[in-house]
Every structure is written in structure tokens, then in C-alpha cells.
Amino acid sequence: MTNASARPTPFAKAIETDYRNRSATNAMQSAAYDRYGRLGLPNRRVEGWKWSDFSAALRGDAPANDAAPVETIPPSPFATLEPLEIQIVDGRVLAPDAARLEGFEFGVIEPGAPDQDFDNHSLVALNIALTRRAFGFRVAGGAIIDRAVHIRHINKRPGYVFSQILGRAEEGSRVTIIETFEGCATFHSAMHHLSVYKGAEVSRYVLHDADADAVTHGFFGGMVGEDARFRQTSLSTGGRLCRHETHLLYxxxxxxxxxxxxxxxxxxxxxxxxxxxxxxxPGGEARQLHKGVASKKGRNVFQGKFHVERAAQKTDAKMTANALLLSDGAEANHKPELEIYADDVECAHGSTVGALDDDALFYLRQRGLSEGEARALLIEAFAGEVIDGIDDAGVRDVFAARVAAWLEEQQ
Amino acid sequence: MSEVKETISKETVETAKALETYKYGFTTDIESVKAPKGLSEDTVRFISAKKEEPEWLLEWRLAAFRRWLTMEEPTWAMVDYPEIDYQDAYYYAEPTTGAKYESIDDVPPEILADFEKLGIPLREAEVLLGVEGAGGTPGDARTHPDAPPVAVDAVFDSVSVATTFKKELEKAGVIFMSISEAVREHPELVKKYLGTVVPTSDNFFATLNSAVFSDGTFVYVPEGVRCPMELSTYFRINEANTGQFERTLIIAAPGSYVSYLEGCTAPMRDENQLHAAVVELVAEDDAEIKYSTVQNWYPGDKDGKGGIYNFVTKRADCRGVNSKVSWTQVETGSAVTWKYPSCVLKGDNSQGEFYSIAITNNHQQADTGTKMIHLGRNTRSRIISKGISAGKSNSTYRGLVSIHRKAEGSRNFTQCDSLLIGDKCGAHTVPYVESKNPQAILEHEATTSRLSEDQLFYCQQRGLSEEEAVALLVNGFCKEVLQELPMEFAVEAQKLVSVSLEGSVG
Incomplete structure (x- = not known):
């Protein structure tokens, strides 16, 4: 995994130019840039990137960086929930100064790095090296934030976009964060690190609904403190190459x-x-559920890993991944992984890949549904297992509507 | 009750004794001819010349060697060992007395004694040694006439020293001999199949093997023949610092069946020894191959010193319609294991099976699993893997199930369970599942847990010691795999499971 290819790609050149042109770089950023230089872009020969090759996806021509300015911002699907809306347009944070929430401080901050060690992750290193402005927030200890916070990543022009969100939910606080990925960038690297302190509760909802050409790497690092609870539900319709990583540390x-x-x-x-x-x-608990539906030439990848260190006795972790393939040419790739060094644990994973159940289809058609309706109903039920788990009724409705719309698009 | 107790204690005492010093850790003292230390084209030429190989095979070896020079040692496995100096080993050793015997008296007594310690039934009769002039049927030669016949091709270091039951097999038309013999006697078959399943460019260790393979087994079962007996080979690594590079090739012609057993023990040595074998299986239309392995090579001492490095490439090509290959392995030995017996399911309706028990104790490391590549329609595969880690060891299941575009109606079921004994070991599961066909169904499940306290308590209540209780429960945990082994191996394997775990509790 060296970056020593004979001729630098347009991407590599653009990255280098961007980095060299910066007025000031701190030690953390230059160290991260060196790390990236050493590791190179992840490619399919690197364990963990076998099915998502960013090196290949970013081989194309460099887009013009000074393309059209930001157009009008499209309406938000979560508008009816009246959340606090923060827009990150082409990597620039547009935080509304006017809005204030009791117990929730936010603003544009200097970029930083996650609180955890991701030194071997070249895209994280690249993000640290190149992000110019970050969005930071802090939920004060004990604060219960009723209004959801909606962070919108909107990419409106071709180019390479680096963004960062650095947050902390302090002891006993409670907050709901919605994050959406919209539009299209040649490459968008979005890093988000959140520390959930003792007894705090965070619900994070991610809706990735970008254009077909989008290349996205979303990286979320979470620290789950003592008695803390972290819930996350994501829905993605993919893109040319879209990967969302969630790294949690207990x-x-x-x-x-x-x-x-x-x-x-x-x-x-x-x-x-x-x-x-x-x-x-000791005593950590984790649940994971993944549902993937692939149609036409769609490709779904799920890689899950539970890493139980020696001290983490009494860990209880379960992971389930199910994939549906709807047509020839569709693909599902799963890697549910366990790495366990403590003996008194209960860890399990299950994974299935298959087509829609013929018996169920037959049953529904018997009851007068057309083939299309029957298939849509079964797919909806399949994805529904994830959607139904959402506590917030408003968010759940938006997610369910997006699933229904997707099924409509497939008809 | 007391009777039961008595037998158990007796067995435990025996197994415990056996463990005190690695039971098979003796060294037989015979002179041997070695290739000069190190690895170069000259080493390859030396081996080839020693074996009087035809030109094409030498060229094949040299091509592999040149390829190997350009390759890098794989690092993705969850194993950690000091860098291997490939120039600091001998790549060929043979007992000087040679491999052919005119009569039983020509067999060096050390070798016979060695086999006796291993429990190989070589002493039974001359027949078993394949000594010239030995007649009769295997039945006559057996001390236990009721026992099913087993043919043994013993590999002592690099050269096969004895081949048994040859005549019986010849009657059925089955070719069972060392691969060097096969090169001489059936060059057309070897040439046709060698390297077709594991190409010389396959991976670092397989390529190394292709360049320097010393000996191994060749089996050809002709069309429609059901091999009349279980074929078996025992491997030993005897010469210190000798990498052993076995090459096994088994071909099951249309409609044939063969069951092959492989068992391994190696003497105790301080230096780490490299073993990079290649096993190729070819199953034609309607053919079936059952391949069973019990591997208990020297795992190193309890501080992790010494032990065998076992880097093996095993692959079956189910190229025929309705063909079937079943791998069963009990892996208890070696310091480092890197092994993934695989099935390429090319023929429509072909089937692959993988049953595995991997036990690691002390400082052992095992990264093992399987690959099931579904290419044909209605292909089926089944994977049952049981990993047991104790002491300070690490055991990893790494498997791939891949369904290709045309593998319509394919089916896979995978189950991998891990058991941890003690809080200093590790158990890992790394399955890769890839499907490119909507008409295929794949299921995978995995669990990791420790022995149930309740069950242990129950067993101890009934008078078993903690160690006995653990052995009993672990045997129960492995039952699904143990019952897949041929009878001859099942008993040995069951004992091995208990022996391997001794000292892991308390």
C-alpha cells in the first residue's frame, strides 16, 4: 500500500497542490499528511477495502475547482420536524448565528482530529490534513435537547470536499442528531467524532441520499462512555462509491x-x-443490524467487527446482516468479523444472502396483489426492520417515505 | 460408576504422561543426504536431478522459482512469527539407505522403530512395507482381521520409504504411489494434472512448494472405481532444519470414490521448521473425494519456543458434474498454522464440504478456514468450523464463500463456533461472503463463548476432575466434526482433543 505509483493521478496532484497552497499547517496536519503519503489511497488489495476501492474510483480526471458558486439550497426532507439546521455546503460550514438552543453550543471551529487512534486509516489522515474549517458542538452536562439538530452535507459542484464535525455530549445529556448527505462531489470525505460521556444518550440518524455519481467516505468515530447509550440508524441509496464507517469505542x-x-x-x-x-x-453491550437491498447492478457491502479486548469481560454483542438480491448483476458482500480476547463473553453474528421468498410472493399474489406490489411490500418489510427501530416518530416517517419512494423509482 | 471413573483416570494419566514430553518428539538417528543449505536455482536443479526428473518438470520448477523471487510473503493472516530466512534452511533431505527395499531386512531398524512409536501398522507384515516378493492380501497381514483395511504410504522426511497394499490397489486399477514414482511411471497423468488446481503462481508458499517440492502422494482412481480401502499417509519431519514441501495430487476419474487420510507427527526440535505443502484434488463427473487430516505436529513448548510453521495450500477442483469433495481436519499441532482447504465448485450440482476443528494451546497461532467458490449451477457447500483456544494462543477462522454470476440455485451454509478457555487467549472469526447471483442462498452464523459453568459444575459433581470435564465438554462441542472423520481417525482425534487441552485449566 504505497503511494509510489509512477505517475501521480490527477487526484494525487490536486491533493498535493491543495496541501502546499495552505497558508499555515500545524504539526498534527503535517503528520497526518505524511501518514497519508505513506499509506496511499485504500485499494482493493488492502484488507478492509477489498470491495470498496477508492484508489480506482478516484483515478479519473481532476475536476475544475472553481466551478459554479452555490445554488439555492433544496428543501430539507426533515423540515416538518423544525430542527436546528446546519448546512455544510461544499465543505463550508454555514451555521445559523441567530439560532440558539439552551444547553447546545455550536459554531465554526478550527479543524482537529478524532479522540481515538485511527493512525492506519489513510482517508482519516487525509481528512485531518486537508479540512479547513470544522463544525463543533457541545451538549452541556444534563441538558436534554428536545429539538433535533440537522446537519446537512450539501455538495453542489464537482471537486474534492473535506469536512469535519467534532462534538461532545456531556454527562447525562440527551440529543438527537440528523445527518444528511445530498448532491454530489467528486470526492467527499466527511469526518465526525463524537464523545458520549457518562450517562449521556445520543441518537444519530444518517440519510445518505446523494446523486448517482457521488463518491463519499463518511467516517464516524464515537466514544461510548460509562452507562452511555448511543443509537444510530442509517439509510443509504449509495452512489458511485459510498462508504459510511462507524467506529465505536467503549x-x-x-x-x-x-x-x-x-x-x-x-x-x-x-x-x-x-x-x-x-x-x-467490562459489561459492554452492542447490537447491529444491516439490511441491504440491491437491484440492477447495485452493490452492497457490509463489514462489521466486534473487537473485544482482554479486559472487556461480560461483553454481549450481536450482529445480523441480511442481503436481498433482486436481479442478475446485483451483488452483496458481507464480512461480519469477531476478534475476541476475553473469555466470558457472548458474541454472535449471523449473515444471510438470498432472493425474495417465492412462497411469500405467491401468497401475496394469491390475495390479489400484482407482482410489482407484492415485491415492493416484501422489500419494504425487509428494510422495515431497520426503519421500525427508530424511536423518533417524525424521523421514522421521513425514512419510511424515502424507502417507499425508492421502491416507486424501481417500478 | 467406579468402573467408569477408573477407566477415565487411567486414560487421563496416560495422556498426561504423553504430554509431559511431546509424545512424538523423538528423533530418529539416520544419516541423510541433504541439498546444500539455501535456496537458489541450483537447489532446484539439485532436487530435480536427485529425483531423476524429466526436463519439463525441471523447467516447471524453475519457472515457479523465478516467479517466487518476485513474490512477497503474505501478511494478512492473524499470525505473528519472526521473519523466516529462506536461505537458512535445507530444502531436501533423504534417508541415505534409499527408498526402495528388496526385503524387510533392508529397512533401517530406526525407521521401523519410529513407525512403531507412531502407531503406524507397518510392522504387521512385509506386505505393509511394499517389500518386493511380499504377497498375500492385506487381510492375511492384519493382526486384527476385522479391522477395515488401510493402505499406508509413509513419508519419512522427503522420500516415501514404504508403500503398502499396492497389489490390492493395482487389482482395482487404483494408482497410489509417491509423486516422484508417479513422475517416472505415469508422466502423462502427472503432466496433465500437476498445477492445474493450484497453479505455480498461486501464492507465495504454493509457489515455493512448486519450486522445491520433495515428495508426496499421487492417487489416481480410474473411472467407476470405488477405492477398496481408505488410503492413508503419515508425514513426519525428521531432519532438523529441513523444510518439508509435500506435493499431493489426487485424481478421481468419473464415477469414482476415494477416501484419503493424512496424519502428521513431527519430532521435537528447537528451531522452527517450515512446512509448505500443496494438495491438489481433482474430482471429475460424479466422482467423490473425502480428504481427512489429523495434524499434531510439534506445537512448540509451553513458552512458545520451537514448533512447526505450517503454511499449506489445499484446494479441490470439483470440475465434474455432480462431483463432491469433503475436507475434514483436526488441527491441534504446529506453532503457526496458515491453511485454507478450498473447493472450486465448477461442475453443475457439485458439492463442497469443510469440517474443521482447530485447537490452539500455549502460544500456538492458527489462521485457518476454507474457500468455497461457486461457479456452476446448483452447487452446494457446507462449512462447519469449531475453534478452541486455550492458554495464550490465538485461533482465527477465515473463510470465503463466493457465488459467481452463473451459479444459479447455489446454496451455502456456514457455521463457525469458537470456544475460549481462559482469559489470555483469543478467538477470531473473519468470514467473507460474496454473492453475485440472486438465485443463490447463503447462510452464515457464528458464536463465541466459553464453556458453560453449569455444565462444568454438573460434570464435576459427578466425579470428573475439572480437566476431564473440560475434555468431555470440548468433545461435545466438536462432535459435529468428529463424526465426519473415518473410524480410524475418529478415536485418535477424540483423544487428541483431550490431550491438546491438558494444562489449560486450573
């Missing part, structure tokens, strides 16, 4: 997380959900 005893994701990919789209939960202390 540094203290008795954390809980529930990470669920559904991917609906059609056409040539590619969706990758990669998760890793690292248990460092």
Missing part, C-alpha cells in the same frame, strides 16, 4: 450501542457500511 464499563443500517442500491450504485466496535472495559 473505554468504560457498561456502555450500550445499537447501530442499524439499511442500504437500497439500484443502477450502478455502491453502498458500503463498515462498522467496528471496540470493547475495552
Amino acid at each position: 473505554p468504560a464499563a457498561i456502555g450500550f450501542s445499537d447501530v442499524a443500517g439499511a442500504a437500497l442500491v439500484a443502477g450502478d450504485r455502491h453502498s458500503d457500511f463498515t462498522t467496528q466496535v471496540r470493547f475495552r472495559a
Whole structure:
């Protein structure tokens, strides 16, 4: 995995120019840039990137960086929930100054790095080296934020986009974060790190609904503290190459997380959900559910990993991944992984790949549904397992509507 | 009750004794001819010349060697070992007395004694040694006439020293001999099949093997023949610092059946020894091959010193319609294991099976699993893997199930369970599942847990010691795999499971 190819790609050249042109770089950024230079872009020969080759996806021509300015912002699907809306347009943070939430501080900050060690991750290194402005937030201890916070990543022009969100939910606080990925960038690297402190509860909802040409790498690093609860539900319709990673660390005893994701990919789209939960202390609990639906030439990737360290006795972790293939040419790739060093644990994973159940289809058709209706109903039910797990009724409705619309598009 | 107790204690005492010093850790003292230390084209030429090989095979070896020079050692497995100096080993050794015997008296007594310690039934009769002039049927030669016949091709270091039951097999038309013999006697078959399943360019260790393979087994079962007996080979690594590079090739012609057993023990050595074998299986239309392995090579001492490096490439090509290959393995030995017996399911309706028990104790590391590549229609595969880690060891299941575009109606079921004994070991599961066909169904499940306290308590209540209780429960955990083994191996394997875990509790 060296970056020593004979001729630098347009991407490599653009990255280098961008980095060299910066007025000031701190030590962290230059170290990260060196790390990236050493590691290179992840390609399919690197374990963990076998099915999502960013090196190949970024081989194309460099887009003009000074393309059209930002157009009008499309309406938000979550508008009816009246959330606090923060827009990150082409990597620039547009935080509304006017809005204030009791117990929720936010603003544009200097970029940083995640609180955890991701030194071997070249895309994280690249993000640290190149992000110019970050969005930061802090939920004050004990604050219960009723209004959801909606962070919109809107990419309107070709180019390479680097964005960062650095947040902390302090002791006993509670907050709901919605993150959407819209539009299209030649490459969007979005990093988000969130520390969930003792007794805090965070619900994160991710809706990736970008254009077919989007190349996205979403990286979420979460620290799940003692007695903290982290829930995440994602829905992705993929893109040319889209990967969302969720890395959770349990540094203290008795954390809980529930990470669920559904991917609906059609056409040539590619969706990758990669998760890793690292248990460092006893009594951690984790649930993971992945549902992937692939139609036409869609490709779904799921890579899940539970890493249970020696001290993390009494860990209870379960992972399920199911994939549906709807047509010839569709693909599903799963890697549910366990790495366990503690003996008194209960860890399990299950994975299935298959087509729609013929018996169920027959049953529904018997009851007068057309083939299309019957298929749509079964797919909806399949993805529904993820959607139904959403606590917030408003968010659930938006997600369910997106699934229904996707099924409509496939008719 | 007391009777039961008595037998158990007796067995435990025996197994415990056996463990005190690695039971098979003796060294037989015979002179041997070695290739000069190190690895170069000259080494390859030396081996080829020693075996009086035809020109094409030498060229084949040299091509592999040149390829190997350009390759890098794989690092993706979850194993950790000091860098191997490939120039600091001998690549060929043979007992000087030679491999052919005119009569039983020509067999060096050390070798016979060695086999006796291993429990190989070589002493039974001359027949078993394949000594010239030995007649009769195997039945006459057996001390236990009721026992099913087993043909043994013993590999002592690099050269096959004895081949048994040859006549019986010849009657059925089955060719069972060392691969060097096969090169001489059936060059057309060897040439046709060698390297067609595991090409010389396959991977670092397979390519190394292709360049320097010393000996191994060749089996050809002709059309419509059901091999009249279980074929068996025992491998030993005897010469210190000798990498052993076995090459096994088994061909089952249309409609044939063969069951092959492979068992391994190696003497105790301090230096790490490299073993990079290649096994190729070819199953034609309606043919079936059952390949069973019990591997208990020297795993190193309890501090992780010494032990065998076992980097093996095993692959079956189910190229025929309705063909079937079944791999069963019990892996308890070796310091480092890197092994993925695989099936390429090319023929329509072909089937692949993989049953595995991998036990690691002390400082052992095992990264093992299988690959099931579904290419044909209605192909089926089944994977049952049981990993048991104790002491400070690490055991990894790494498997791939891949369904290609045309593999309509294919089916896979995978189950991998891991058991942890003690809090200093690790158990890992790394399955890869790829499907490119909507008419295929894949199921995978995995669990990791420790022995149930309740069950242990129950067993101890009934008078079993903790160690006995663990052995009993682990045997129960492995039952699904143990019952797939041929009878001859099942008993040995069951004992091995208990022996391997001794000292892991308490």
C-alpha cells in the first residue's frame, strides 16, 4: 500500500497542490499528511477495502475547482420536524448565528482530529490534513435537547470536499442528531467524532441520499462512555462509491450501542457500511443490524467487527446482516468479523444472502396483489426492520417515505 | 460408576504422561543426504536431478522459482512469527539407505522403530512395507482381521520409504504411489494434472512448494472405481532444519470414490521448521473425494519456543458434474498454522464440504478456514468450523464463500463456533461472503463463548476432575466434526482433543 505509483493521478496532484497552497499547517496536519503519503489511497488489495476501492474510483480526471458558486439550497426532507439546521455546503460550514438552543453550543471551529487512534486509516489522515474549517458542538452536562439538530452535507459542484464535525455530549445529556448527505462531489470525505460521556444518550440518524455519481467516505468515530447509550440508524441509496464507517469505542464499563443500517442500491450504485466496535472495559453491550437491498447492478457491502479486548469481560454483542438480491448483476458482500480476547463473553453474528421468498410472493399474489406490489411490500418489510427501530416518530416517517419512494423509482 | 471413573483416570494419566514430553518428539538417528543449505536455482536443479526428473518438470520448477523471487510473503493472516530466512534452511533431505527395499531386512531398524512409536501398522507384515516378493492380501497381514483395511504410504522426511497394499490397489486399477514414482511411471497423468488446481503462481508458499517440492502422494482412481480401502499417509519431519514441501495430487476419474487420510507427527526440535505443502484434488463427473487430516505436529513448548510453521495450500477442483469433495481436519499441532482447504465448485450440482476443528494451546497461532467458490449451477457447500483456544494462543477462522454470476440455485451454509478457555487467549472469526447471483442462498452464523459453568459444575459433581470435564465438554462441542472423520481417525482425534487441552485449566 504505497503511494509510489509512477505517475501521480490527477487526484494525487490536486491533493498535493491543495496541501502546499495552505497558508499555515500545524504539526498534527503535517503528520497526518505524511501518514497519508505513506499509506496511499485504500485499494482493493488492502484488507478492509477489498470491495470498496477508492484508489480506482478516484483515478479519473481532476475536476475544475472553481466551478459554479452555490445554488439555492433544496428543501430539507426533515423540515416538518423544525430542527436546528446546519448546512455544510461544499465543505463550508454555514451555521445559523441567530439560532440558539439552551444547553447546545455550536459554531465554526478550527479543524482537529478524532479522540481515538485511527493512525492506519489513510482517508482519516487525509481528512485531518486537508479540512479547513470544522463544525463543533457541545451538549452541556444534563441538558436534554428536545429539538433535533440537522446537519446537512450539501455538495453542489464537482471537486474534492473535506469536512469535519467534532462534538461532545456531556454527562447525562440527551440529543438527537440528523445527518444528511445530498448532491454530489467528486470526492467527499466527511469526518465526525463524537464523545458520549457518562450517562449521556445520543441518537444519530444518517440519510445518505446523494446523486448517482457521488463518491463519499463518511467516517464516524464515537466514544461510548460509562452507562452511555448511543443509537444510530442509517439509510443509504449509495452512489458511485459510498462508504459510511462507524467506529465505536467503549473505554468504560457498561456502555450500550445499537447501530442499524439499511442500504437500497439500484443502477450502478455502491453502498458500503463498515462498522467496528471496540470493547475495552467490562459489561459492554452492542447490537447491529444491516439490511441491504440491491437491484440492477447495485452493490452492497457490509463489514462489521466486534473487537473485544482482554479486559472487556461480560461483553454481549450481536450482529445480523441480511442481503436481498433482486436481479442478475446485483451483488452483496458481507464480512461480519469477531476478534475476541476475553473469555466470558457472548458474541454472535449471523449473515444471510438470498432472493425474495417465492412462497411469500405467491401468497401475496394469491390475495390479489400484482407482482410489482407484492415485491415492493416484501422489500419494504425487509428494510422495515431497520426503519421500525427508530424511536423518533417524525424521523421514522421521513425514512419510511424515502424507502417507499425508492421502491416507486424501481417500478 | 467406579468402573467408569477408573477407566477415565487411567486414560487421563496416560495422556498426561504423553504430554509431559511431546509424545512424538523423538528423533530418529539416520544419516541423510541433504541439498546444500539455501535456496537458489541450483537447489532446484539439485532436487530435480536427485529425483531423476524429466526436463519439463525441471523447467516447471524453475519457472515457479523465478516467479517466487518476485513474490512477497503474505501478511494478512492473524499470525505473528519472526521473519523466516529462506536461505537458512535445507530444502531436501533423504534417508541415505534409499527408498526402495528388496526385503524387510533392508529397512533401517530406526525407521521401523519410529513407525512403531507412531502407531503406524507397518510392522504387521512385509506386505505393509511394499517389500518386493511380499504377497498375500492385506487381510492375511492384519493382526486384527476385522479391522477395515488401510493402505499406508509413509513419508519419512522427503522420500516415501514404504508403500503398502499396492497389489490390492493395482487389482482395482487404483494408482497410489509417491509423486516422484508417479513422475517416472505415469508422466502423462502427472503432466496433465500437476498445477492445474493450484497453479505455480498461486501464492507465495504454493509457489515455493512448486519450486522445491520433495515428495508426496499421487492417487489416481480410474473411472467407476470405488477405492477398496481408505488410503492413508503419515508425514513426519525428521531432519532438523529441513523444510518439508509435500506435493499431493489426487485424481478421481468419473464415477469414482476415494477416501484419503493424512496424519502428521513431527519430532521435537528447537528451531522452527517450515512446512509448505500443496494438495491438489481433482474430482471429475460424479466422482467423490473425502480428504481427512489429523495434524499434531510439534506445537512448540509451553513458552512458545520451537514448533512447526505450517503454511499449506489445499484446494479441490470439483470440475465434474455432480462431483463432491469433503475436507475434514483436526488441527491441534504446529506453532503457526496458515491453511485454507478450498473447493472450486465448477461442475453443475457439485458439492463442497469443510469440517474443521482447530485447537490452539500455549502460544500456538492458527489462521485457518476454507474457500468455497461457486461457479456452476446448483452447487452446494457446507462449512462447519469449531475453534478452541486455550492458554495464550490465538485461533482465527477465515473463510470465503463466493457465488459467481452463473451459479444459479447455489446454496451455502456456514457455521463457525469458537470456544475460549481462559482469559489470555483469543478467538477470531473473519468470514467473507460474496454473492453475485440472486438465485443463490447463503447462510452464515457464528458464536463465541466459553464453556458453560453449569455444565462444568454438573460434570464435576459427578466425579470428573475439572480437566476431564473440560475434555468431555470440548468433545461435545466438536462432535459435529468428529463424526465426519473415518473410524480410524475418529478415536485418535477424540483423544487428541483431550490431550491438546491438558494444562489449560486450573
